[in-house]
Amino acid sequence: MEVDILIKNAYIVTMNSESSIYEFGTLAILGNTIVAIGKSEDIEYFTSSNEIDAMGSLVMPGLINAHTHAAMSIYKGMADDLNLHEWLHKYIFPAEAKFCNADTVSTGSQLAIMEMIRFGTTCFADMYYFQEKTAEICFLLGMRAVLGQAILDFPAPDFKSSNDALLHTEMLMQKYNNSQLVTIVPGPHSPYTCNKETLIQSRQLANKYNVPLHIHISETMLEYEESIKNNEKTPIEYCDDLDLFNGKTIAAHCVYINDNDRSILKNKKVGVVNNAISNMKLCSGVAPVYFMKEAGVTVGIGTDGVVSNNTLDIFEEMKTVAMVHKLNTNDPTALNAKTVVEMATIENAKILGLDSQIGSLEVGKKADLILINLNQPHLIPLYNIYSHIVYAIKGGDVDTVIINGEIVMLNKTVQYSEALDVAIDAQLIANEVKEYMETVNAS
Ligand SMILES: [Zn+2]
Numbered sequence: 523m524e525v526d527i528l529i530k531n532a533y534i535v536t537m538n539s540e541s542s543i544y545e546f547g548t549l550a551i552l553g554n555t556i557v558a559i560g561k562s563e564d565i566e567y568f569t570s571s572n573e574i575d576a577m578g579s580l581v582m583p584g585l586i587n588a589h590t591h592a593a594m595s596i597y598k599g600m601a602d603d604l605n606l607h608e609w610l611h612k613y614i615f616p617a618e619a620k621f622c623n624a625d626t627v628s629t630g631s632q633l634a635i636m637e638m639i640r641f642g643t644t645c646f647a648d649m650y651y652f653q654e655k656t657a658e659i660c661f662l663l664g665m666r667a668v669l670g671q672a673i674l675d676f677p678a679p680d681f682k683s684s685n686d687a688l689l690h691t692e693m694l695m696q697k698y699n700n701s702q703l704v705t706i707v708p709g710p711h712s713p714y715t716c717n718k719e720t721l722i723q724s725r726q727l728a729n730k731y732n733v734p735l736h737i738h739i740s741e742t743m744l745e746y747e748e749s750i751k752n753n754e755k756t757p758i759e760y761c762d763d764l765d766l767f768n769g770k771t772i773a774a775h776c777v778y779i780n781d782n783d784r785s786i787l788k789n790k791k792v793g794v795v796n797n798a799i800s801n802m803k804l805c806s807g808v809a810p811v812y813f814m815k816e817a818g819v820t821v822g823i824g825t826d827g828v829v830s831n832n833t834l835d836i837f838e839e840m841k842t843v844a845m846v847h848k849l850n851t852n853d854p855t856a857l858n859a860k861t862v863v864e865m866a867t868i869e870n871a872k873i874l875g876l877d878s879q880i881g882s883l884e885v886g887k888k889a890d891l892i893l894i895n896l897n898q899p900h901l902i903p904l905y906n907i908y909s910h911i912v913y914a915i916k917g918g919d920v921d922t923v924i925i926n927g928e929i930v931m932l933n934k935t936v937q938y939s940e941a942l943d944v945a946i947d948a949q950l951i952a953n954e955v956k957e958y959m960e961t962v963n964a965s
Pocket residue numbers: 589590591738774826827
């Protein structure tokens with residue numbers, strides 16, 4: 523039988539429910555779907571004009587970034603080493619107010635998506651403005667994404683009111699949600715930037731189209747304390763009382779939670795996304811990831827926006843997640859390597875509501891996968907592949923990336939990228955941003 527892509531002799535890590543590994547494995551792709559996977563000796567009946575001899579290479583599910591703000595790549599390195607309040611109010615908000623528009627979102631999204639592909643990410647969950655621009659770049663570069671259109675109660679760069687944002691979100695959902703790669707979802711920014719009505723309408727819109735809602739919750743101690751002061755409830759209790767978790771939820775952060783919050787997150791099947799590097803860089807705190815997982819909460823991994831990270835490298839994030847939660851629990855057995863790989867693949871897929879399609883390499887699932895040459899000094903010898911994935915492999919080690927059955931990066935070259943003048947555009951915008959920020963902060 524002829525297939526579109528045939529990968530042979532690979533070290534295949536499937537991340538399926540049996541944790542199957544094939545040391546000399548074959549994987550066959552027809553269209554956008556995996557049609558066979560197993561030991562090479564058992565799968566000899568396929569041929570392809572596009573055959574990849576992956577001897578010495580790891581093949582694993584593409585990584586998923588479950589919370590980011592892709593277009594913010596345009597501000598990478600603009601403001602570091604500041605406290606959250608100063609960072610947001612003196613830099614991020616003024617820069618976005620002046621420079622966030624359809625063109626800069628397009629440029630920032632190109633940079634972010636090229637970087638994510640370069641580092642082995644094959645799907646991301648976003649929250650930002652002008653999501654139709656990010657969607658266009660996903661189609662151009664072949665990236666899969668769940669794009670949360672930001673909804674706020676105060677005037678945002680794209681919409682003056684939450685009502686306008688909600689109407690536009692529904693229009694985008696109707697336009698894109700039957701596509702192969704892009705799902706648009708409501709992205710109410712947080713319980714403290716959206717009023718009750720906006721939160722409830724966002725949930726109703728998500729449920730009408732059976733997609734997740736993407737929100738930040740309980741990121742900082744200040745948010746937690748203000749919620750208790752103003753509502754006599756934690757941010758999670760407040761959202762639960764509004765029935766906000768009555769459907770799929772991508773909940774970024776959840777750094778400050780009590781025992782009751784943990785029960786709510788478990789019982790309402792809220793998908794929590796840990797952003798360990800961002801939380802450390804802004805000194806927001808350390809989320810109790812180990813204890814949430816022990817309690818049965820689904821917890822995944824995201825980078826958050828590049829401005830608080832400053833890369834979109836899920837390999838770097840996996841290593842950090844493993845390290846920080848060991849240190850935080852004073853227990854080196856907490857979050858072992860395999861658990862962390864699950865968080866960045868199949869658990870993230872569950873959080874995005876896409877686990878029937880992606881997150882593991884199985885017959886019938888979409889062909890979203892990456893290849894990495896294991897024949898390099900830092901990856902020799904091999905005792906435990908999960909150990910290498912979390913502790914030794916770097917994003918830059920990724921050689922080839924396949925998304926939805928299409929080769930989007932081959933031997934470290936992102937396809938289609940030559941056609942984009944993104945580097946020049948990005949630096950021209952950055953020069954203007956720098957000049958503007960100097961005048962703003964001098965006055
Ligand atoms: Zn965020």
